[in-house]
Amino acid sequence: MAIGKIIKSLSGFYYIEDHGEIYQCRGRGNFRKRKLTPLVGDIVEYESTSPTDGMVLEIHERENELVRPPISNVTQALLVFSAKEPEFDSGLVDRFLVHIEAHHIKPVLCITKMDLVKGNKEALEGIHFFSERYGAIGYSVFLLSKDDSADDLADLKHCLENETTVLAGQSGVGKSSLLNKIDPHLDIDTAKISEALNRGKHTTRHVELLKFAGGYVADTPGFSSLDFTTIETQTLGDCFPEIQRASEMCKFRGCTHISEPGCAVKEAVASGHIASYRYEHYEQFFTEISNRKKRY
Incomplete structure (x- = not known):
């Protein structure tokens, strides 16, 4: 028996990373009776006769778990919004923050496309107002432009080091592009995932943990529900x-x-x-x- 981390779940298979090796496993038969479903991010006990034929035997206790996207043991969330196109929406930011705080996950705020408001004094002041207020609460806030280099993103990369980070936020703000800019080695992986997700209308959307800065980032299909169904x-x-x-x-x-x-x-x-x-x-x-x- 060995211990590893589920880094991908797809079509009934769980891909477990253990000391740099990946093992394809199925879930134990009695999981369903016990109403247990292994999640990406789970630390599990498994046994394997080969890299493509293994069985998940036990799931270790989780620090936390999200339902949409289905992932566990997340240490922080990178919430990405844009200054413009789409317009910055503090109500949506707070909705995301409440969901993340409810799961005791550390939020990091990132506002992209600052170059689009550079010549607009009112819009620029508005973004800086929100940035300062969120910073005063205690959140890390990063303001980013299209022409930022990898060096400009060094502080953000440092913030992601040795963490398991899930990405969330508005559509169309360039979440994957941002990760690729921080670490160009991710390009092939995210391209593969995008291809898998967009192959057809009915393709199963999946969550995958990618190695990043000594930890992991979760490239996910996003938060499909922001209703407060589990918050009182x-x-x-x-x-x-x-x-x-x-x-x-x-x-x-x-x-x-x-x-x-x-x-x-x-x-x-x-x-x-x-x-x-x-x-x-x-x-x-x-x-x-x-x-x-x-x-x-």
């Missing part, structure tokens, strides 16, 4: 770090920060310590979750 109103505030910190001073335990008196969060919004747009998104998401519960 009581835990929503914990997904906004600055709201969670301020809530410790609220007058009432279990304060929802919506209508209670003596709410330290609302006081922090009024004094400017919490950005008003962040609190507005909190209120919006709170209402969305409350309405979901009423429907059910």
